[in-house]
Amino acid sequence: APPAGCSAQARPCFAVEGPGADLVCFTLSGSEGAGGSGRPLPRCFLPAPARCYSLCVPAAPSVPAARLHRRLRQRLRQGPLARCRVLGLLCYSAPGGQAALEKGFLIQDPQGGAETERALEELLRGQGALPPPPPLGVYEAGERGELWQCLWALRGAGGRDLLRRARVVAAEEPPLHPAVPGLRHAAVFLSLEAARSVVEQCTSFIPEATAVLDLVDKCPKHSKKGDFPVIVIEGLDATGKTTVTQSVKDSLNALLLRSPPACISQWRKTFDDEPTLIRRAFYALGNYIVASEIAKASTESPVVVDRYWHSTAAYAIATEISGKVQNLPPTQHEVYQWPEDLLKPDLVLLLTVSPEERIRRLQGRGLEKTEEETELEANSLFRQKVEESYKRMENPGCQEVDASPSREEVLRTVLHLIKKHCGSL
Ligand SMILES: Nc1ncnc2c1ncn2[C@@H]1O[C@H](COP(=O)(O)OP(=O)(O)O)[C@@H](O)[C@H]1O
Numbered sequence: 001a002p003p004a005g006c007s008a009q010a011r012p013c014f015a016v017e018g019p020g021a022d023l024v025c026f027t028l029s030g031s032e033g034a035g036g037s038g039r040p041l042p043r044c045f046l047p048a049p050a051r052c053y054s055l056c057v058p059a060a061p062s063v064p065a066a067r068l069h070r071r072l073r074q075r076l077r078q079g080p081l082a083r084c085r086v087l088g089l090l091c092y093s094a095p096g097g098q099a100a101l102e103k104g105f106l107i108q109d110p111q112g113g114a115e116t117e118r119a120l121e122e123l124l125r126g127q128g129a130l131p132p133p134p135p136l137g138v139y140e141a142g143e144r145g146e147l148w149q150c151l152w153a154l155r156g157a158g159g160r161d162l163l164r165r166a167r168v169v170a171a172e173e174p175p176l177h178p179a180v181p182g183l184r185h186a187a188v189f190l191s192l193e194a195a196r197s198v199v200e201q202c203t204s205f206i207p208e209a210t211a212v213l214d215l216v217d218k219c220p221k222h223s224k225k226g227d228f229p230v231i232v233i234e235g236l237d238a239t240g241k242t243t244v245t246q247s248v249k250d251s252l253n254a255l256l257l258r259s260p261p262a263c264i265s266q267w268r269k270t271f272d273d274e275p276t277l278i279r280r281a282f283y284a285l286g287n288y289i290v291a292s293e294i295a296k297a298s299t300e301s302p303v304v305v306d307r308y309w310h311s312t313a314a315y316a317i318a319t320e321i322s323g324k325v326q327n328l329p330p331t332q333h334e335v336y337q338w339p340e341d342l343l344k345p346d347l348v349l350l351l352t353v354s355p356e357e358r359i360r361r362l363q364g365r366g367l368e369k370t371e372e373e374t375e376l377e378a379n380s381l382f383r384q385k386v387e388e389s390y391k392r393m394e395n396p397g398c399q400e401v402d403a404s405p406s407r408e409e410v411l412r413t414v415l416h417l418i419k420k421h422c423g424s425l
C-alpha cells in the first residue's frame with residue numbers, strides 16, 4: 001500500500017531549474033514498484049555521499065510568502081549551508097491536478113553529513129510561525145538504488161514528524177512552463193489596482209511604499225492622451241534608447257519622459273532589493289504615474305518616452321520564466337496584452353542590436369552595471385527571452401528597428417517611422 005499521505009491524486013511534480021536551459025522533472029510515486037522503471041533518475045540528485053534536500057513555499061501572489069522565499073534564499077547562502085549548491089525548484093500539479101504552484105529550492109550538499117540537515121532544520125525553525133515554514137524534503141537512496149523523498153514537518157520546540165515517504169520517479173517536462181499560469185498575478189500586473197494592492201501590503205515594512213502610493217493616488221485616473229503623438233522607445237540596455245530619445249526630442253521639439261519617472265526613481269534601489277512580486281508592482285505603478293505625465297504633455301507637444309509598459313512586462317516575464325526561450329508563454333498570452341486602464345502610446349519602437357555590438361556599447365559607456373545588466377551579459381538566454389517577450393507584445397505591439405548602424409542613420413530611420421505612423425508633426 002502507498003505510504004500515508006501519498007495518494008495517486010495528490011501527486012506533485014517538481015521541476016528543477018538547473019543552470020542549463022532544461023527543466024529537470026520528477027514526480028513522487030506511492031508504491032515502490034510503480035512508475036519510472038528503466039528511466040534514469042533526474043541527474044540533479046547527486047550520488048552518495050552527496051545529499052539533497054528541498055524546500056518549497058506557496059507561489060501564490062502573497063507578500064509574506066514572497067518575502068519568506070527571498071529570506072530562505074539569502075539564508076541558504078550563509079553558515080554551513082554556504083557549501084551547498086542551491087537550484088530553483090518549482091512544485092506543480094501533474095496534468096489535471098489542482099494543486100497551486102510552489103516555489104523553492106533543491107539543495108545539493110556535495111559532502112553529505114548531518115551538519116547540513118541540522119542547519120536546514122534550524123533555519124526553518126528560525127522563520128517563525130507566520131507564514132508557516134515549509135516542510136523539509138530529504139532525499140535518500142533505497143537498497144536497490146532507488147530514490148525516496150521524506151517530507152518532514154518540523155515541530156517548533158524540536159523534533160519532527162514524517163508527513164510522507166514516496167519514491168522519486170523521473171517525469172516528462174510539462175508542456176507549459178509551470179510558472180506561466182501564475183505570471184499574471186505574481187509578476188505582470190494588468191491593472192493599476194492589481195499593482196497598487198501589492199504595494200499597499202508593503203507599507204508597514206517599506207516606508208517608501210506609502211510615498212509611492214500617495215503619488216499614484218494624486219494622478220488622475222484613466223488619463224487620456226492629448227492630440228500630439230506619443231512615441232515610446234524600448235530595447236535592452238545599451239541598445240541606444242537614451243541616444244535616440246534625446247535626438248528625437250531635439251528633432252521634434254518633443255518632451256522627453258522616462259519610466260520609472262523621476263519622482264519615484266530615488267526609491268528604485270529599495271524596491272529592486274525586494275522580491276519579484278513587490279519589485280514588479282513598483283515598476284507597474286511607475287507606468288501609471290508616467291501615463292498622467294504623458295496625458296498632460298501630449299496636449300502641448302509631441303512626447304517621447306524612454307521605456308514604458310513593454311519594459312516592465314518583458315523583464316518580468318523573462319526573469320520569472322527560467323530556461324530556454326521556448327518556455328515563454330505562447331504568443332497572444334494575456335501577459336503580452338496592454339493593460340486596459342493604461343494610456344496607450346501611438347507608436348512603440350524596439351531598438352535591437354547584435355549581442356556583440358551591445359556588449360561593445362556597454363563597455364564603451366563604462367558605467368557601473370546593475371545586477372540585472374550583469375546577468376544579461378552572462379546569460380544570453382535571458383537576453384533572448386527579454387527580446388522575444390518584447391516582440392510578442394500586442395495592442396500596441398513593438399515595431400523593431402535595427403539600431404546597429406550609426407547614430408545618424410538610426411535617427412533617420414526612427415524619424416521616418418514616426419512620420420509614417422503619426423503623420424506630419
Ligand atoms: N548608433 C550607435 N552607434 C554606436 N554607438 C552608439 C549608438 N547609439 C548609442 N551608442 C552608444 O552606445 C552606448 C549606449 O547607448 P545608450 O543610448 O546609453 O543606450 P540605452 O539608453 O539603451 O542604455 C552609449 O555609449 C552610446 O553613446
Ligand SMILES: Nc1ccn([C@@H]2O[C@H](COP(=O)(O)OP(=O)(O)O)[C@@H](O)[C@H]2O)c(=O)n1
Nearest residue numbers: 236237238259260283307308311312315372
Ligand atoms: N518601465 C520600466 C523601466 C525599467 N524597468 C526595470 O528597470 C531595468 C532597466 O532600467 P535601466 O534604467 O537600467 O535601463 P536603461 O535605460 O539604463 O537601459 C529593467 O531591468 C527592468 O527591470 C521596468 O521594469 N519597467
